[in-house]
């Protein structure tokens with residue numbers, strides 16, 4: 001009988017997986033609750049979710065005597081009624097508490113658990129009490145070793161990737177463990193890993209290293225061709241900066257052009273100054289890109305080591321990319337160390353001037369394991385327990401986890417709320433949808449979704465402030481919210 005292995009992906013508390021108030025929706029007026037439920041349902045029905053590529057990669061590893069199933073808990077509760085010989089859970093830092101609760105329950109039922117993913121790589125010690133087995137690091141190679149040991153009945157308690165995997169070795173990704181119909185698309189491709197930059201709020205260079213490692217262009221072209229036969233929908237290149245290695249990207253996307261795909265991905269704004277590559281992107285079917293603008297304040301860019309592009313070049317770059325028919329999702333962070341109460345007006349002007357299609361206005365999230373987390377901890381500015389990485393969680397601008405440097409907390413929340421109200425409203429959503437250079441319906445949808453999400457953000461931030469005032473002890477805020485959430 002085959003060993004049954006489940007690979008689990010968890011939903012986040014709020015955000016892309018469905019907006020919800022982290023204070024409990026019971027506190028919201030009835031019609032707002034109804035509206036929230038309807039929007040969440042709509043997101044599920046429009047199959048907005050994309051599958052977890054990490055788990056697709058692991059489930060593509062074939063070992064005789066093992067059958068793997070991806071359990072995506074965004075769609076269903078964990079199937080406790082089936083027989084499992086091993087359950088692997090992918091753990092992200094903001095979801096660690098949820099992952100540990102599931103792991104504890106599985107182990108109570110005598111089902112062995114392996115924990116892997118970014119959080120395990122960063123904080124193995126805090127994961128150990130919740131797992132039979134830890135998989136530390138990129139698991140492309142060690143997963144096979146682990147499954148062979150499972151079959152042999154000799155599972156170890158820890159598997160660690162000694163070196164970063166050589167991505168130039170062929171490792172075709174299979175979709176056989178996915179329920180394709182659930183997703184917005186199943187065409188996820190990662191061309192390489194690693195990031196040469198040093199933004200202090202980011203984990204990627206800690207997890208995947210600074211050196212860029214690529215898959216072979218020929219393997220990628222073959223994978224895209226095969227994926228396209230299986231699923232005609234849009235492709236998502238999940239690389240953090242798809243234009244980081246210009247010659248590589250130019251060769252790849254030139255060779256993808258004849259396949260006639262449509263795709264979206266993530267890039268740096270420097271693409272606006274890479275005309276050949278920009279042309280290759282547009283010709284190969286690029287519809288939209290997410291660009292990390294982060295800040296237009298030079299002092300903030302410097303304070304957070306966002307040095308790969310300069311503020312004065314941002315607007316021109318954005319215009320150049322949009323002129324090539326590519327819509328842009330521009331991600332900002334308000335509340336960085338060089339920001340002041342004048343920053344929101346500057347962000348607003350910038351969005352108007354560049355006609356950015358989908359602005360994302362985020363609050364800084366000091367992810368444990370990042371340089372900014374260490375610094376804010378030293379400066380006593382964190383509003384959650386820094387010794388418990390599992391007390392950190394992801395939301396969509398709904399909770400302050402730190403004190404901004406130059407702006408008192410209540411003023412910051414008032415100004416952030418005012419900014420999101422001005423950026424996200426129905427008239428702006430319609431205008432941006434009509435104005436977008438590509439995929440207009442998706443731009444409209446995102447803007448409408450964000451209008452809803454940021455109204456929850458305003459509601460929740462206000463409640464957090466009230467709670468902190470009532471508690472009289474700011475540093476407890478996050479903990480008491482967590483208890484209720």
Ligand code: B12
Pocket residue numbers: 010011012014015016017050051052053054055057058088089090091092093094114115116117118119122135137138139140143190202203204208238239240367369394395396
């Ligand atoms: C694409 C992407 C998304 C997409 C798609 C998510 C999806 N459905 O997969 C979208 C935009 C929806 C998204 C959303 C979010 N994301 Co995201 N995302 C990424 C990105 C850019 C690529 C992910 C990916 O496919 N990587 C490729 C695979 C191969 O790598 P991997 O997942 O790490 O898996 C490898 C190992 O970690 C390990 N592994 C992973 N899981 C498991 C499980 C087991 C059992 C084992 C043995 C091994 C193992 O083996 C894999 C192969 O080597 C990463 C950055 C990055 N470079 O990875 C961020 C990243 C994963 N995201 C992150 C975050 C914070 C989020 C959000 C919380 C953002 C938000 N505020 O809403 C949400 C969470 C949604 C959710 N439920 O997970 C963080 C997580 C940080 C952390 N320390 O945990 C990352 C690392 C980015 C960052 N800058 O720090 N994301």
Ligand code: SF4
Pocket residue numbers: 195196197198199202203204205240241292
């Ligand atoms: S934010 Fe983007 S550019 Fe900066 S280090 Fe992370 S992955 Fe690299």
